[in-house]
Structures are given as C-alpha cells and as structure tokens.
Amino acid sequence: MKSNVELASRLSVAPMMDWTDRHCRYFHRQLSGRTLLYTEMVTSAALIRGGARHLLAYDPAEQPLALQLGGSDAAELAQAARIGAEEGYAEVNLNVGCPSDRVQSGCFGAMLMREPERVVDCVSEMSAASHAEITVKCRIGVDDQIPEEVLPRFLDMLRSAGVRRVIIHARKAWLQGLSPKENREVPPLDHGLVLAMKRAFPDLSICINGGIETLDQAMDFLREGLDGVMVGRAAYHHPAAILLGADRRIHGLADRDITPTDAALAMRPYIARHLSQGGRLGAVTRHMLGLFSGRPGARAWRRALSEAPNGGLAEYDNALQSLVHRAAA
Incomplete structure (x- = not known):
C-alpha cells in the first residue's frame, strides 16, 4: 500500500533554496491540501555538527511534507535522517542533483552522480537508521557523462539499495562553466529519457522534474506513465495556476473551489x-x-x-x- 507521501507525490513542489521555507510552504498549502511539499535542502553537517535542528521546524498544516538533506558522509546522513523522522517527516530525500558551488565544495549534490557507490552507502545507512522513506533526487548525468549509459546504472544501484522512489531532473548538470541558474536553463531537457527509465524500471516510482510550466503538462506526464511530477519555479512564481486545481485534477479530490x-x-x-x-x-x-x-x-x-x-x-x-x-x- 502506498504511503501518504507517495500518494501526494503525484504532484510536488520542488525543494528550492531561499524559496521553499516554512512560510512559503504554509502559503502553498492554502492552495492545495494534497500536493507534496519539500523543505529547502538542509545539510547533514548543519544538523549533526551545527546543532541546527531548528531548521526542521514546520507547522503541522504543511503536511504532507518531505525533508531534503544534502551531504555525502553516510554516518552523518544516517543521523540526520533519524532526526528527520523523529521530527515527523515521513520522507527524507537525498540531494544528488544540486550543481551549486556550495555543494561542490562540500562534495555532495550533483557531484555524487560521479560516485554512485557512495550514494548507495548513504541511502543504505539512512534507511537502516530511520523509519522514514528514503528517496533520491538526481540529474540525468553530469559533465561529460552519457546519460543513456549512466542513468540506468545509477537507478539499478539505487533499486538494489532499497530505494523505491526517485525524482529525476531531466537535465544534465555542468559542474564547471555554468552557474546554478544556467544549470536550470541551459542544458537541454530530455524528458524522453526519463520516460524511458520508467519503462525500463516499472517497479520504481519515478517522478519527473525540469521545465514543467503548467498543470496540463503535469497531467500529460502522468498519463504517459510517470508516477509523479515535480514543479519548481512555475509553482513559486505562478502558484495559483499550478496549485489551485491540483487537488481535483491530479489527486482526484473534490474541488474545494478556492480562489x-x-x-x-x-x-x-x-x-x-x-x-x-x-x-x-x-x-x-x-x-x-x-x-x-x-x-x-x-x-x-x-x-x-x-x-x-x-x-x-x-x-x-x-x-x-x-x-x-x-x-x-
């Protein structure tokens, strides 16, 4: 049986640094009662070494809500996942997609796509330490990697480690030469590859992210067989257009007729x-x-x-x- 967060993940709002804080999430919840919301990325180092447990605070009204963690130390991430579960998060997501200088200097985020074995160690220890569902958000590849080769191997390794739900940003990340903003816009989208991964891994729950601007687009991807759609900047800049109809159209709930x-x-x-x-x-x-x-x-x-x-x-x-x-x- 699917969990509440997995049911809600048919549509989600992406974790976005400096944007999806607790005020943003509370506001988004007024527009949709079911859409899955995510925290901003919280580093495991901030929680374990910095004592920043306050970063996990939320209003119960924000649920269903998932925690995104950044880090690359398996033991530290395991402790952070345990703390997240203690704070009431039913999903803890590992960031394997952010290309910013900050995460590169910490050797995590999209950098981890070069080290799939380390990702496996991280998610395995996180799962062992926490009763929360452990998910992964990744890119289709980084730098000179060939996505059609690296992404299937990566997903197979995650599946073997017990991961059952993956969010795929349908762009490469270029870790040198592009800014984080350019990494959201310049590398070409390959939605077709994500759809192919769902066909190749029917037992994995696969959510697509990247370049999705409307609720109609989200519906199309769900009809094509994907398990979920994650919307980022469009949900932030045009929240009513994305979220007001989501409970009815995406989640099949009675329309609350909210304006x-x-x-x-x-x-x-x-x-x-x-x-x-x-x-x-x-x-x-x-x-x-x-x-x-x-x-x-x-x-x-x-x-x-x-x-x-x-x-x-x-x-x-x-x-x-x-x-x-x-x-x-």
Whole structure:
C-alpha cells in the first residue's frame, strides 16, 4: 500500500533554496491540501555538527511534507535522517542533483552522480537508521557523462539499495562553466529519457522534474506513465495556476473551489501570528507576490507588498482591498 507521501507525490513542489521555507510552504498549502511539499535542502553537517535542528521546524498544516538533506558522509546522513523522522517527516530525500558551488565544495549534490557507490552507502545507512522513506533526487548525468549509459546504472544501484522512489531532473548538470541558474536553463531537457527509465524500471516510482510550466503538462506526464511530477519555479512564481486545481485534477479530490482571494484571506491569521512573534511582514508576503499573476490588479498587489516589507496587517489588508477594487472595476 502506498504511503501518504507517495500518494501526494503525484504532484510536488520542488525543494528550492531561499524559496521553499516554512512560510512559503504554509502559503502553498492554502492552495492545495494534497500536493507534496519539500523543505529547502538542509545539510547533514548543519544538523549533526551545527546543532541546527531548528531548521526542521514546520507547522503541522504543511503536511504532507518531505525533508531534503544534502551531504555525502553516510554516518552523518544516517543521523540526520533519524532526526528527520523523529521530527515527523515521513520522507527524507537525498540531494544528488544540486550543481551549486556550495555543494561542490562540500562534495555532495550533483557531484555524487560521479560516485554512485557512495550514494548507495548513504541511502543504505539512512534507511537502516530511520523509519522514514528514503528517496533520491538526481540529474540525468553530469559533465561529460552519457546519460543513456549512466542513468540506468545509477537507478539499478539505487533499486538494489532499497530505494523505491526517485525524482529525476531531466537535465544534465555542468559542474564547471555554468552557474546554478544556467544549470536550470541551459542544458537541454530530455524528458524522453526519463520516460524511458520508467519503462525500463516499472517497479520504481519515478517522478519527473525540469521545465514543467503548467498543470496540463503535469497531467500529460502522468498519463504517459510517470508516477509523479515535480514543479519548481512555475509553482513559486505562478502558484495559483499550478496549485489551485491540483487537488481535483491530479489527486482526484473534490474541488474545494478556492480562489486566490480566499487563499490571501486564509493567510491573514498566520501573518498576524508571525507579526506578533516579532517577524517581518515581508518574510511571508515575498512568497505571495505571484498569487494573482495574470489577473486584474496583480501588478498593484506585487507593488504594495514589495513596498511594505516591514509593514503590518494594515498594509496587508490595504494591498488586498486595493486588488479587490481593481478586479471589480
């Protein structure tokens, strides 16, 4: 029987550094009750050597929620996975896809695609130490690797190590010569290779990531046999377009008939609580700038929130009221 996180993983929002923090996730949950959400990547070193367990904090309303870990030390990752499970994460994902300088200097992320044996050691120890499901997010290859050769071998090794669910970003990572931003855009997408991997490994749950901009695209990939679709920047910049219809179209649930305005109103108590604890308005609302993207008043909404990062509920209410008036005009 599939777990709740695996059922939810038919559609997920990608872990994105500096973006998918707890405020972002709480906001996304107002738009979709079922879509799987991920933390930003948390390094095992930060948890084990840095004592940064606070990075795992979340509101229970964010569930279903998965933790992404970065690291390459198997024993340390095992401890981090155990801690993640203790904190209530039912899935712990190992990052084998991030190409940033930060992860390269730490010899993890996409660098690990060059060391599949180390990845096997890591996921094996993580599984032994934790009752959470251990998953992997990877690229189709790095640098001069030939994806059609390395990816099947990599998936076979993961499967042998007990991994049952893999998220594949359908681009190579170039570890030298391209910035992290360019690595999200320049290497060509090969969605066909990911589809071929599902045919080659029917017993693996395979989720596709990379270049997916609409819910229609996500539906197409599911119809073609993939088990899940992970959306990144599109879900962040245009959250209503991706997430509002997801519970009905992707997860087969009754439509909650939520509008972007309903979601903005639902965020008000959360924002009030955050402000009462000394937080900044902008820490929450920066994730909400695209809520009304493509709708009347969207520009005024973005401007009002961007100009009041240190404001209070009055500024938030004024931004929403101004948008409602413009939309009605």
